[in-house]
Structure formats: structure tokens, C-alpha cells
Amino acid sequence: MAITIDRNDTQLIDVPRGLTNVVVAETAIGDVRGEEGFFHYRGVSGVELAAEARFEDAWNLVALGGLPRDGAESAAFRARTASARAIPESLHGSLSSIATSALDPMAQLRTGLALISSADGRRALYDETETERSDDAIRLAAVAPTLIAALHRWSTGQDPIEPDGDLDPVTDYLRMLTGVTPDIRLATALGTYLTAAIDHGFNASTFTARVIASTGADLASCVGGALGALSGPLHGGAPARTLDMLDDIGAPERADAWVRERVQHGGRIMGFGHAVYRTEDPRSRLLRGVAQRLRADGLATDRVDLAVTVEQTVLRVLDELKPGRALRTNVELYAAVVMEACGIPRELFTPTFASARLIGWGAHACEQVQDGKILRPSSRYVGAASRPR
Numbered sequence: 001m002a003i004t005i006d007r008n009d010t011q012l013i014d015v016p017r018g019l020t021n022v023v024v025a026e027t028a029i030g031d032v033r034g035e036e037g038f039f040h041y042r043g044v045s046g047v048e049l050a051a052e053a054r055f056e057d058a059w060n061l062v063a064l065g066g067l068p069r070d071g072a073e074s075a076a077f078r079a080r081t082a083s084a085r086a087i088p089e090s091l092h093g094s095l096s097s098i099a100t101s102a103l104d105p106m107a108q109l110r111t112g113l114a115l116i117s118s119a120d121g122r123r124a125l126y127d128e129t130e131t132e133r134s135d136d137a138i139r140l141a142a143v144a145p146t147l148i149a150a151l152h153r154w155s156t157g158q159d160p161i162e163p164d165g166d167l168d169p170v171t172d173y174l175r176m177l178t179g180v181t182p183d184i185r186l187a188t189a190l191g192t193y194l195t196a197a198i199d200h201g202f203n204a205s206t207f208t209a210r211v212i213a214s215t216g217a218d219l220a221s222c223v224g225g226a227l228g229a230l231s232g233p234l235h236g237g238a239p240a241r242t243l244d245m246l247d248d249i250g251a252p253e254r255a256d257a258w259v260r261e262r263v264q265h266g267g268r269i270m271g272f273g274h275a276v277y278r279t280e281d282p283r284s285r286l287l288r289g290v291a292q293r294l295r296a297d298g299l300a301t302d303r304v305d306l307a308v309t310v311e312q313t314v315l316r317v318l319d320e321l322k323p324g325r326a327l328r329t330n331v332e333l334y335a336a337v338v339m340e341a342c343g344i345p346r347e348l349f350t351p352t353f354a355s356a357r358l359i360g361w362g363a364h365a366c367e368q369v370q371d372g373k374i375l376r377p378s379s380r381y382v383g384a385a386s387r388p389r
């Protein structure tokens with residue numbers, strides 16, 4: 001039979017560019033409803049959880065399927081995660097070398113988690129029991145904040161600070177990073193953000209984690225791929241760039257010209273637009289309120305005021321230049337403002353975001369591997385029909 005390069009396979013199905021609206025799996029973990037401006041974890045509103053629940057309880061919900069039923073269950077989960085926070089002493093040498101290498105913080109986190117996972121003796125998800133997979137997921141999410149803080153301290157010539165299991169994970173993260181036990185209002189503000197960042201539908205990094213999990217690979221590989229996807233400026237790499245933008249704009253009256261210039265040259269305004277939301281991102285509204293409260297309490301600078309006034313101009317100019325697109329503020333602008341107020345260095349914004357999203361990735365990877373079907377789509381070849389050998 002003659003083989004032609006052009007493929008005329010009647011089984012191929014074309015899907016929309018970007019896989020928009022394509023359902024590739026079933027999940028019981030959560031969902032995003034773009035038209036309504038709503039997202040949830042296992043049926044519980046993400047915004048309500050972020051505003052009212054403790055970070056660890058939302059973690060319990062996503063990882064184990066339900067909110068703790070009472071104080072004892074809540075304490076048991078907290079103890080389980082607290083005991084998973086420490087970095088093995090034997091890895092300090094390699095990790096401190098990674099911290100002072102040329103790798104950026106996201107690549108350091110990826111490498112560090114792979115090292116820890118392998119030192120823990122973790123295996124391919126394919127070979128593990130459901131309990132072992134759940135332990136893997138809790139371990140990686142629990143140790144990530146310790147690792148981010150330790151890598152940062154090594155990279156700045158300081159000794160890492162051991163985790164303190166008596167503290168809640170958010171307070172402990174800020175303490176390990178800065179060396180100071182934070183004001184409770186700052187820890188609460190960061191906890192609100194991190195709770196809202198645990199999961200968010202089939203975003204690019206979660207989908208990446210699930211693709212890797214579908215091969216049966218180990219969880220650190222799933223998370224490593226997801227971290228790579230998250231690092232991109234169109235996804236989780238945006239928050240630091242939103243502060244760069246505010247720095248660049250400098251004063252509200254310069255915003256109009258700055259945005260026009262950027263968009264007219266084909267650029268994107270970081271912190272605006274969303275692949276799913278067609279209304280305001282509910283996380284943006286939530287975090288704007290958090291930032292404004294910190295400002296009113298004297299815990300944030302006039303950065304908050306600048307963000308609020310610049311936001312209005314950006315929205316007006318985007319409406320004019322991209323009519324009909326419904327580009328609204330996404331989570332990243334106020335996430336950045338809140339993280340800055342909490343004393344988190346700009347280069348750690350995306351790793352900090354990742355430390356919460358790791359909970360979602362872990363749950364998704366465990367769910368996907370149970371399905372047992374490898375994710376393996378097709379492409380349509382559009383290259384040269386033939387070329388000389």
C-alpha cells in the first residue's frame with residue numbers, strides 16, 4: 001500500500017484552539033464557572049473557604065474529600081501535615097548548592113522536591129497504594145513551604161530555619177522565610193490568598209500534572225511538570241510582573257498612556273484577562289478587600305492605593321482597545337500586592353502560589369492515576385508534504 005504524508009484519518013476530531021471547553025476528564029475535586037464568576041472545592045465555595053476557613057481545613061477538604069467534622073479531625077490533619085514539613089538533614093548539602101546555583105527559584109523548587117521525594121523513597125504512582133499516593137501528596141505540599149524558605153535563606157547567605165509543628169503552616173512559612181513570627185493579620189491575609197489558590201479547575205498546570213499522572217509516573221514528576229507550566233508568565237508567572245508594571249507606571253495619571261502603548265504593540269497587561277472568567281475573577285475581589293484591610297491597618301503601603309487606581313484605568317483602556325473581550329482583573333494583581341505586604345520577596349511570589357496549588361495538583365494526580373487511561377491526543381500534521389532524502 002502506498003503511504004502518503006497527508007493523513008486522511010476519519011477518526012481524527014478537531015477541537016477548539018487552546019482546548020477551550022473541551023472536557024478531558026471527570027473530576028470530583030472542584031470546578032470554575034466562568035460566566036458566574038464562581039469556583040469551588042468539592043462543592044464548597046472557594047471564596048467562602050478563603051474568607052472563613054483555616055488553610056489546613058481547606059487542604060483537608062481537597063486532599064481527603066471533606067472538611068474535618070470536628071476539632072479532633074482538624075487537629076489530626078494538622079498533626080499529619082506538620083510532621084511532613086521537615087527537610088531531611090542529609091539533603092542540606094545538595095539543596096544549599098542548588099540555592100546558590102544559577103537556577104531560578106521555580107527551577108530550584110522543582111529540583112528540591114524531586115530530591116526530597118527520592119530521598120523519601122517515593123515510587124511511581126502506578127506502583128503505589130491509594131494510601132501511599134495520599135501520603136506522597138501531603139508530604140510534597142507540606143514540605144514545599146519549608147523548602148522555598150530554606151532555599152531562599154541559603155541563597156541569601158543565611159541558615160535555614162526549622163519548621164515549628166506547633167504553628168499553623170501559613171504562620172510557619174512566613175516565620176521560616178523572614179525569621180520573625182508574623183503579625184496574625186498578615187498570616188491571615190496570606191492564608192486567605194493561599195486557600196483561594198489551592199485549586200482552580202483544569203488550568204494549564206493542573207492539566208499538565210494529570211497528563212503526567214496518566215502515565216503512572218511518580219508524584220514529584222507530576223508536580224515538576226506542573227511547576228514548569230505554572231512558571232509561565234501567562235499562568236502563575238504573572239504576579240511579580242504585575243508589580244513590575246506598577247513600578248513602571250509609577251503614578252495613576254501615567255497608566256492610560258502606558259497601557260495603550262503596551263496593548264497597541266501587541267503586549268498583554270499582566271494581572272488582567274482570564275481563560276475562563278468572563279466576569280470579575282472572584283479571587284481578585286476577595287484579595288482587593290484583603291489588601292485594602294491591610295492598608296487600613298497600616299500593614300500595607302500606598303502600593304495598595306496605586307493598584308486600585310491603576311486597575312480602574314487598565315479596565316477602561318482594555319474595554320476600549322479590546323471591545324467585546326470582557327477582560328477583567330484576575331487573581332494575580334492583588335495576590336502580588338498582598339504577598340508584598342506580607343514581606344515575601346518578589347521572586348518568591350510564584351513559588352508561594354505553587355506551594356498552595358501543590359495541594360490541588362496532588363489531588364488531581366491521585367484522581368487521574370486511578371482512571372488508568374493514558375492521556376494521548378493526536379495532532380494534525382501541517383508540515384512539508386515531502387522533502388528530498
Ligand SMILES: CC(C)(COP(=O)(O)OP(=O)(O)OC[C@H]1O[C@@H](n2cnc3c(N)ncnc32)[C@H](O)[C@@H]1OP(=O)(O)O)[C@@H](O)C(=O)NCCC(=O)NCCS
Pocket residue numbers: 018233234235236238263267268269270271272273274275276322325327330331332
Ligand atoms: C490569562 C490569559 C492567558 C487568557 O488567555 P486567553 O484565554 O487566550 O485570552 P482571550 O481568548 O480572552 O484573549 C482574547 C483577546 O484578548 C487579548 N488579551 C487577553 N488578555 C489580555 C491582557 N491581559 N492584556 C491585553 N490583551 C489581552 C488577547 O491578546 C486577544 O486579543 P486578540 O484576539 O485581539 O489577539 C490572558 O488573558 C493573559 O495573557 N493575561 C495576562 C497574563 C496573566 O495575568 N495571567 C494570569 C492568569 S490568572
